[in-house]
Amino acid sequence: xxxxxxxxxxxxxxxxxxxxxxxxxxxxxxxxxxxxxxxxxxxxxxxxxxxxxxxxxxxxxxxxxxxxxxxxxxxxxxxxxxxxxxxxxxxxxxxxxxxxxxxxxxxxxxxxxxxxxxxxxxxxxxxxxxxxxxxxxxxxxxxxxxxxxxxxxxxxxxxxxxxxxxxxxxxxxxxxxxxxxxxxxxxxxxxxxxxxxxxxxxxxxxxxxxxxxxxxxxxxxxxxxxxxxxxxxxxxxxxxxxxxxxxxxxxxxxxxxxxxxxxxxxxxxxxxxxxxxxxxxxxxxxxxxxxxxxxxxxxxxxxxxxxxxxxxxxxxxxxxxxxxxxxxxxxxxxxxxxxxxxxxxxxxxxxxxxxxxxxxxxxxxxxxxxxxxxxxxxxxxxxxxxxxxxxxxxxxxxxxxxxxx
Amino acid sequence: xxxxxxxxxxxxxxxxxxxxxxxxxxxxxxxxxxxxxxxxxxxxxxxxxxxxxxxxxxxxxxxxxxxxxxxxxxxxxxxxxxxxxxxxxxxxxxxxxxxxxxxxxxxxxxxxxxxxxxxxxxxxxxxxxxxxxxxxxxxxxxxxxxxxxxxxxxxxxxxxxxxxxxxxxxxxxxxxxxxxxxxxxxxxxxxxxxxxxxxxxxxxxxxxx
Numbered sequence: 326x327x328x329x330x331x332x333x334x335x336x337x338x339x340x341x342x343x344x345x346x347x348x349x350x351x352x353x354x355x356x357x358x359x360x361x362x363x364x365x366x367x368x369x370x371x372x373x374x375x376x377x378x379x380x381x382x383x384x385x386x387x388x389x390x391x392x393x394x395x396x397x398x399x400x401x402x403x404x405x406x407x408x409x410x411x412x413x414x415x416x417x418x419x420x421x422x423x424x425x426x427x428x429x430x431x432x433x434x435x436x437x438x439x440x441x442x443x444x445x446x447x448x449x450x451x452x453x454x455x456x457x458x459x460x461x462x463x464x465x466x467x468x469x470x471x472x473x474x475x476x477x478x479x480x481x482x483x484x485x486x487x488x489x490x491x492x493x494x495x496x497x498x499x500x501x502x503x504x505x506x507x508x509x510x511x512x513x514x515x516x517x518x519x520x521x522x523x524x525x526x527x528x529x530x531x532x533x534x535x536x537x538x539x540x541x542x543x544x545x546x547x548x549x550x551x552x553x554x555x556x557x558x559x560x561x562x563x564x565x566x567x568x569x570x571x572x573x574x575x576x577x578x579x580x581x582x583x584x585x586x587x588x589x590x591x592x593x594x595x596x597x598x599x600x601x602x603x604x605x606x607x608x609x610x611x612x613x614x615x616x617x618x619x620x621x622x623x624x625x626x627x628x629x630x631x632x633x634x635x636x637x638x639x640x641x642x643x644x645x646x647x648x649x650x651x652x653x654x655x656x657x658x659x660x661x662x663x664x665x666x667x668x669x670x671x672x673x674x675x676x677x678x679x680x681x682x683x684x685x686x687x688x689x690x691x692x693x694x695x696x697x698x699x700x701x702x703x704x705x706x707x708x709x710x711x712x713x714x715x716x717x718x719x720x721x722x723x724x725x726x727x728x729x730x
Numbered sequence: 731x732x733x734x735x736x737x738x739x740x741x742x743x744x745x746x747x748x749x750x751x752x753x754x755x756x757x758x759x760x761x762x763x764x765x766x767x768x769x770x771x772x773x774x775x776x777x778x779x780x781x782x783x784x785x786x787x788x789x790x791x792x793x794x795x796x797x798x799x800x801x802x803x804x805x806x807x808x809x810x811x812x813x814x815x816x817x818x819x820x821x822x823x824x825x826x827x828x829x830x831x832x833x834x835x836x837x838x839x840x841x842x843x844x845x846x847x848x849x850x851x852x853x854x855x856x857x858x859x860x861x862x863x864x865x866x867x868x869x870x871x872x873x874x875x876x877x878x879x880x881x882x883x884x885x886x887x888x889x890x891x892x893x894x895x896x897x898x899x900x901x902x903x904x905x906x907x908x909x910x911x912x913x914x915x916x917x918x919x920x921x922x923x924x925x926x927x928x929x930x931x932x933x934x935x936x937x938x939x
Contacts, residue, residue: 366828367827367828367829368789368790368791368792368828369788369789370788371787371788373787373788374786374787374788374789386921387920387921388786388789388919388920388921388922390920391919391920391921391922392829392920394831395829395830395831395832396829396831400831422920422921512785513783513784513785513786513787513788513789516787559787559788561788592788595788595790595792626826626828664829664830
């Protein structure tokens with residue numbers, strides 16, 4: 326689990342080890358699962374179709390697992406084969422749905438090799454993720470959803486400016502511990518759900534690239550999984566969420582934030598989702614109000630576009646940065662060479678006059694990923710810009726492979 | 731093909747009207763090897779698409795093809811067009827949903843006959859009338875046709891409209907087809923179940939003499 330933070334004790338003051346870690350540790354970039362919300366291209370406007378959780382990310386439901394297999398180069402599911410395709414399904418020849426009775430789980434391990442092109446530095450990394458959902462009730466209405474992450478070198482807190490800290494964590498950390506209750510579900514037409522526990526906040530386009538400014542400048546980094554109570558409501562044409570959150574108390578004492586927010590997205594077509602999200606949060610370092618629009622657009626079966634822009638107003642910060650403004654933007658264009666082979670180009674830009682080492686930040690990333698089968702994915706990525714965890718410049722090439730059980 | 735080549739009072743080309751009415755019947759589909767040797771009017775190049783709901787939230791399966799072709803014959807008198815017959819065909823293997831494995835399942839579960847063969851889908855109509863809508867200026871008709879797929883023929887109903895654009899007549903149409911009526915068993919995949927009723931749309935199907 327994450328270390329217990331303390332304010333500047335035992336030489337752990339974040340101000341002191343900025344230099345030690347800031348220049349050495351790159352962000353844990355592109356998610357080890359390599360899942361991206363690009364299914365909008367295939368007429369899936371919302372994440373709930375394929376994911377257990379309403380807001381997406383995390384484990385796939387049985388249908389999502391089927392789509393994952395369908396969009397792989399090889400349709401073989403070695404997990405199912407190893408288990409003799411034992412399943413709950415009435416037809417034993419069907420692909421396994423990933424469940425052991427009322428437990429759905431998977432395990433991923435990812436290795437990454439990053440070569441800095443602007444320095445003689447090679448950075449190998451090992452990460453892993455265990456995900457589990459326990460279904461309760463006759464219609465699986467209640468779920469206990471858990472995710473535990475592993476990173477071979479836990480990233481320490483990194484101070485970005487006078488008032489701002491990128492939260493750190495341990496080698497093993499709890500990403501999700503959530504109790505979810507599907508209060509109502511009317512087939513495909515509508516539904517309601519409430520959830521309580523530790524999780525990502527239901528905001529924006531739900532990507533996993535932590536080098537993006539919409540995440541790491543908005544307290545949505547690698548280790549940001551606040552305690553939260555949230556509700557979802559959806560119809561065939563829209564999805565809405567409201568939430569309140571509190572710290573996990575593993576953050577620095579002055580970085581423990583309380584707040585609340587909302588998300589609303591509308592689907593004018595099966596290939597277009599238009600959303601708006603916002604929150605207001607309070608902590609010792611500063612208070613903030615964030616709001617912004619986002620969109621997922623399946624331009625065609627070949628092209629998909631994700632865009633998001635957020636404006637944040639900060640106040641009640643400590644001098645010399647009592648307050649300020651921030652804009653973070655994100656644009657990612659996907660091209661599907663094949664269903665299993667996808668390229669994307671991502672452009673990030675941010676402006677902030679509040680407590681950062683630079684006012685203007687930019688980065689670019691090109692990624693190509695191949696899902697060879699459900700169990701094995703390889704990815705190569707090239708990135709340039711302000712992509713380090715302390716927002717310093719880097720120029721790097723990475724390859725990584727993920728094995729999923 | 732019988733055509734009245736006189737011009738109507740409003741100057742609308744009788745030839746075009748004939749085309750319109752002939753192709754109103756067109757809408758959909760099929761008939762391999764059943765086309766007339768001298769069809770008079772031919773259709774091709776438009777887009778046929780379908781959408782079907784499911785029990786999965788937000789999932790509607792959509793697919794399309796641009797491989798519709800057909801022919802027909804008819805006459806026109808004033809604002810009333812008489813379609814005598816029309817035949818349209820579509821190779822179901824040209825329908826794509828964007829996910830190849832799903833396409834394969836669709837071909838096998840929806841379009842394959844009992845012997846496993848996949849024949850073109852055919853829509854054929856008998857005689858019916860189409861009238862010009864004074865408000866829209868389009869020719870419109872509700873008509874019944876015979877739809878044949880996987881070796882089973884059943885009646886279906888469609889609504890169609892047509893308008894003249896240059897020398898072509900452009901047809902649009904839509905209707906609903908219940909797959910169970912054609913012997914298609916309930917379609918399920920990984921917990922998802924597809925609805926029985928499929929909405930079919932024909933968009934911008936050009937008809938030429």
